[in-house]
Amino acid sequence: MPNDSLQVNLNTKGTLQNSFDAIVIGSGISGGWAAKELCEHGLKTLVLERGRNVEHIKDYPTATKAPWEFKYRRQVSRAYEEANPLISKAAGFGDDTAHFFIKDADHPYVQEKPFDWIRGYQVGGKSLTWGRACQRWSPFEFTSPERLGYGMNWPIGYEDVAPWYSHVERFIGVCGNKDGIEAMPDGEFLPPFDLNCVESHIQKTIAQNYKSRYLVHARWAHLTQPKDIHLQQGRGKCQARNLCMRGCPFGGYFSTNSSTLPWAQKTGNLTVRPFSVVHSIIYDEQKNKAVGVRVIDANSHQATDYFSRIIFVNASALNSNLVLLNSTSHRFPNGLGNDSGVLGKYVCFHNYRAAVNAPMPGFEDKYYYGRNPTEPIIANYRNLHKQDTDYVGGFTTFMGAYRGQVSDDDCPETIGAQYKDAMSEPGHWHTYMYMQGETIPRAENHVRLHADQKDQWGIPLLVTSVGYDDNHEKMIKDFLAQSAEMLEKAGCKNIEQYDNKQAPGLDIHEMGGCRMGKDLKTSMLNEWNQLHHCKNVFVTDGACMTSTGNQSPSILYMALTARAANHAVEELKKGNL
Ligand SMILES: Cc1cc2nc3c(=O)[nH]c(=O)nc-3n(C[C@H](O)[C@H](O)[C@H](O)COP(=O)(O)OP(=O)(O)OC[C@H]3O[C@@H](n4cnc5c(N)ncnc54)[C@H](O)[C@@H]3O)c2cc1C
Numbered sequence: 001m002p003n004d005s006l007q008v009n010l011n012t013k014g015t016l017q018n019s020f021d022a023i024v025i026g027s028g029i030s031g032g033w034a035a036k037e038l039c040e041h042g043l044k045t046l047v048l049e050r051g052r053n054v055e056h057i058k059d060y061p062t063a064t065k066a067p068w069e070f071k072y073r074r075q076v077s078r079a080y081e082e083a084n085p086l087i088s089k090a091a092g093f094g095d096d097t098a099h100f101f102i103k104d105a106d107h108p109y110v111q112e113k114p115f116d117w118i119r120g121y122q123v124g125g126k127s128l129t130w131g132r133a134c135q136r137w138s139p140f141e142f143t144s145p146e147r148l149g150y151g152m153n154w155p156i157g158y159e160d161v162a163p164w165y166s167h168v169e170r171f172i173g174v175c176g177n178k179d180g181i182e183a184m185p186d187g188e189f190l191p192p193f194d195l196n197c198v199e200s201h202i203q204k205t206i207a208q209n210y211k212s213r214y215l216v217h218a219r220w221a222h223l224t225q226p227k228d229i230h231l232q233q234g235r236g237k238c239q240a241r242n243l244c245m246r247g248c249p250f251g252g253y254f255s256t257n258s259s260t261l262p263w264a265q266k267t268g269n270l271t272v273r274p275f276s277v278v279h280s281i282i283y284d285e286q287k288n289k290a291v292g293v294r295v296i297d298a299n300s301h302q303a304t305d306y307f308s309r310i311i312f313v314n315a316s317a318l319n320s321n322l323v324l325l326n327s328t329s330h331r332f333p334n335g336l337g338n339d340s341g342v343l344g345k346y347v348c349f350h351n352y353r354a355a356v357n358a359p360m361p362g363f364e365d366k367y368y369y370g371r372n373p374t375e376p377i378i379a380n381y382r383n384l385h386k387q388d389t390d391y392v393g394g395f396t397t398f399m400g401a402y403r404g405q406v407s408d409d410d411c412p413e414t415i416g417a418q419y420k421d422a423m424s425e426p427g428h429w430h431t432y433m434y435m436q437g438e439t440i441p442r443a444e445n446h447v448r449l450h451a452d453q454k455d456q457w458g459i460p461l462l463v464t465s466v467g468y469d470d471n472h473e474k475m476i477k478d479f480l481a482q483s484a485e486m487l488e489k490a491g492c493k494n495i496e497q498y499d500n501k502q503a504p505g506l507d508i509h510e511m512g513g514c515r516m517g518k519d520l521k522t523s524m525l526n527e528w529n530q531l532h533h534c535k536n537v538f539v540t541d542g543a544c545m546t547s548t549g550n551q552s553p554s555i556l557y558m559a560l561t562a563r564a565a566n567h568a569v570e571e572l573k574k575g576n577l
Contacts, residue, residue, distance in 0.1 A: 015292075015307050020046040020271070022568075023293050023308040025278045025323060028125020030541040030557040031314035032256030032264075033168070035272075037565035038312075039264040043572075046306055047261075048276040048295055050315075051121035054100075054128065056234075056257045060247030062096040070095045089506060090118045092129060092245045100128045100245070110450055112465035114503035117318060117510070123274055124257040125316060126508070129245045132221040132253050133552035134174045135377065135396065136165050136185045140384050141438075141549035148383065150392040150440050150471075154546045155518045155527035158185070164559035172254035172558070173230050175374070176219035183394070184216070184379040184551070190224045192217035193240075196368040198360050198401035198429050199376050205490040206378070213381045213486075215399065218374030221254035221555075233259050240371045253373070275299055277457045280327040281311060281336050281537060289536045289577075290336070296457040310536045310568050310577055314561065317542030318347070318447055321513035322462050324539070325449050337531035340521050343514055345446045347466050348548045350509040351395070351437030354476045354499050356483040358492035360401060360429040367403065367426060375400045378433070378486075380550050382478070391474035393438030394550045397483065401431040431492065433483040437475050438550040441512055466504050509553055511545035529564040536577045538564045 021043035024034045031047060038045045053059070067073050074094045081088045084104045093101055102119045109117055120126045139158040145151025162185070169188040176189035195203060195217065203215040222238040223230050230236075235251030235258055244253050251258035264270040275298035282305060284291040292307035313320045321344050327336035335343045380394035404427035411422035445467065449460035480497040487495050504510075517523025520532045525544050531537045540561040542553060549556075571577045 018292075018305060019307040020044045021308060022046070022310045022312065023048060023306055024312040024314055025293065026125060026313075026315035026319070026541070027123045027256060027261065027272060028120075028314065028316060029127040029130065029256060029554050030561045031125070031312070032127065032260035033558045033561040034312040034314055034540065034565050035264040035270055036260040037562050038569070039267040039269040041566075041569040042267075042269060043569070044269050045264070045271070046308065047270065047272045048278050048293060048306070049123050049272060049274050050277040050298060051123065051274060053272070053274040054122045054124050054247075054257055056247075056251070056255075056262065057249045060249060061099065062246045063243065063249050065096065086116055087118065089116060090508070091131070096243075097129060097245045100247070108455065109461050110453065110463040112463055113467045115464040115466050116503045116505035117464060118505065118508045119316070123261070123272060124255055127254070127256040128247055130554060131552070132244065132373070133219070133375075133398070134169075134221045134555045135219045135551040136187055137161070137549045137551050137556055138183050138185055140183060140394075141547070141551065144383065144393070145441070145547040148387050148392050151547045152441075152515075152517055152522060155516050155523075160527070161556070161559050161563065164563040165555065167562055168555060168558045171229060172221050172259060173223040173226065173235075174219055174555070175222050175224040177217040179214060179216045181214050181216065181379045183381065183384055184377070187219065189219065190222075190227070193220075193222075193224065193372045193374045195376055196372075196401055197366045198363055198431055199399070201363070202399070202401070202431065202486070202490045203376070206486055209486075209489045210381070213378060215376055215378045218376055220374040222373060223252055233263060235259065238373065240373055242371045242373050244373055277459070278315065278323050279303065279457065279459055280323065281313075283327065283329040283331060283336060283534065285329065285331050290534055296459070298457070301457060309572060310538065312561070312565070313537060313539040313543070314541045317510045317513060317545075318462060318464070320539055320541055320543040321347075321447050322449070322459070324514060326459060332533075336537065337524055337533040339533050340524065342522060342524055344448050345443045346441035346512045346515055347445045347447055347464075347510065348439040348441045348512045348545070349466065349504045350507040350548060350550075351435065351439055351468075351472050351475060352507040353435070353472070353502055354479050354497070355432060355434035356480060356487060356495055356497050357430060357432035358487050358495040360431045360490070360492055362491060363429050389474070389478055391471045391478065393440065393471065393475065395435045395437035395475060395479055396550045396552075397433050397435055397479070399431065399433040401429060403427055404430050431487065431490075433487070435476070435479045435483075436507075436550060436552065437472070437479065438548050440469065440471055441515070441547055442469070447513055464505070468504065509542070509548070511542040511548055511553060514539050514543040515546045516544050517546060528567045529560060538568060540564045
């Protein structure tokens with residue numbers, strides 16, 4: 001068997017010592033939610049995390065540093081950047097945040113087509129560095145792929161997830177306004193951040209000029225007005241410092257480290273094991289179910305097996321695919337639960353290629369108070385009830401307006417008294433819009449295990465074979481034309497449109513490979529995120545996504561995880577798992 005080639009030194013101190021009710025693979029956004037829910041229901045839960053521990057507050061070394069305390073003013077050295085060409089491309093990466101991202105050389109993979117796989121391997125995963133945008137999916141996103149003929153239907157709909165969205169929103173704290181938009185349903189919101197005068201102006205001109213386009217307040221995981229449940233977590237009000245990605249000592253935004261994991265810890269049911277690289281899930285052919293997980297210690301490279309009644313796979317979309325593909329047995333020679341051959345296929349992402357920006361004249365006598373860690377949103381207005389463009393899918397538009405710094409027009413000097421005077425005045429207003437576009441799940445966009453190459457823990461490297469298609473190009477064209485038109489109607493001149501041509505993956509919203517579905521021949525997971533063919537294994541991170549929608553995905557992973565964990569507990573009580 002493929003795994004027999006692994007050189008293992010098994011720790012055979014008995015299964016009892018290594019036995020738990022539940023194992024969660026990965027401690028990021030979704031793993032933290034699995035741990036919280038399972039521990040609250042009394043399950044002794046082991047969270048296996050490949051990276052180091054990161055303790056809330058204590059392990060945020062740059063959180064309160066001023067710009068001049070960084071050697072290169074937040075930038076990494078040229079040598080660091082040259083050694084890490086992949087990870088240094090990531091949004092928000094810098095000397096102040098680099099410790100929450102991997103180093104390229106430690107974690108190779110094979111790009112059959114260009115794909116930037118951005119990772120953060122530590123307790124808390126990417127919850128420490130995420131952008132925190134938290135819109136709900138609308139009913140359209142669940143149904144559009146099948147209705148408009150570009151994909152498969154989900155086995156669940158909006159109404160199945162809505163209560164779990166509420167459950168998650170109340171706990172993590174999401175700010176926003178109840179806008180009553182069908183393309184972006186309302187949630188349980190804390191008060192939103194204000195729009196500034198230019199954002200309000202563009203909101204008005206969009207409403208005046210378009211029947212069904214809405215610019216609304218951001219929906220973001222920030223505590224604008226903490227409630228009791230947040231104070232109980234030890235979190236406080238967002239200070240709008242805009243230094244979120246360094247880790248927030250106030251717990252002002254949601255991260256696993258400030259919220260779900262400490263909550264789970266308080267139950268007394270949680271064990272977190274950092275430096276535990278999950279190699280594979282162990283399947284018992286007699287019992288017809290998974291019985292545990294094989295772990296390679298990140299430092300000693302020693303293998304240990306852990307056992308449990310249920311397993312949650314939350315290693316983030318592509319790593320969850322990798323673990324499942326590497327979990328081979330006589331029953332499942334092509335990866336756990338992979339009778340259909342679908343595992344690793346239909347990998348998708350979000351299209352972040354296009355943006356517009358422009359100076360905004362006429363507001364020179366106005367300014368704004370304080371910082372704002374969020375961005376207003378224009379809800380998707382494309383292909384909702386029917387296909388109304390020459391492409392399928394929709395896009396969310398993020399936007400913003402700000403006063404810049406002194407420009408060449410204001411002062412051609414770059415030194416001296418004139419420059420100093422110019423610097424003390426605010427610069428011109430600028431505004432921008434950028435897209436987050438739906439992508440079509442395609443079988444040929446896939447990941448697989450490399451036949452020979454392995455990482456330092458003896459695990460096969462992942463091969464990524466994911467690319468753009470013609471639908472993307474058409475959507476980009478439309479986004480650029482529509483966004484430029486909206487800015488023009490708002491009074492902007494000199495509007496720049498650009499396509500950054502970035503590789504898939506840099507959006508950091510990779511999804512799919514182990515999708516949910518009703519049909520056992522075309523999907524891997526049932527409506528409760530259980531593997532069709534191995535029901536005590538639940539996959540509830542981005543790997544489970546049947547389609548991408550156009551909303552930021554992480555709050556859906558959290559809702560699906562909470563929903564699946566509660567189902568797992570019910571099934572355990574009934575003796576079904
Ligand atoms: C800069 C940035 C901005 C973003 N902005 C947004 C946003 O605004 N809105 C949004 O919805 N999403 C956003 N995202 C994406 C979001 O971070 C991810 O969707 C989310 O973190 C995924 O959760 P997860 O639990 O699947 O994975 P992660 O949070 O990545 O956690 C996975 C964990 O599993 C561990 N792991 C991996 N492999 C193994 C293994 N073999 N064994 C043991 N442990 C393993 C990892 O170390 C990691 O800790 C952003 C991401 C970044 C980096």
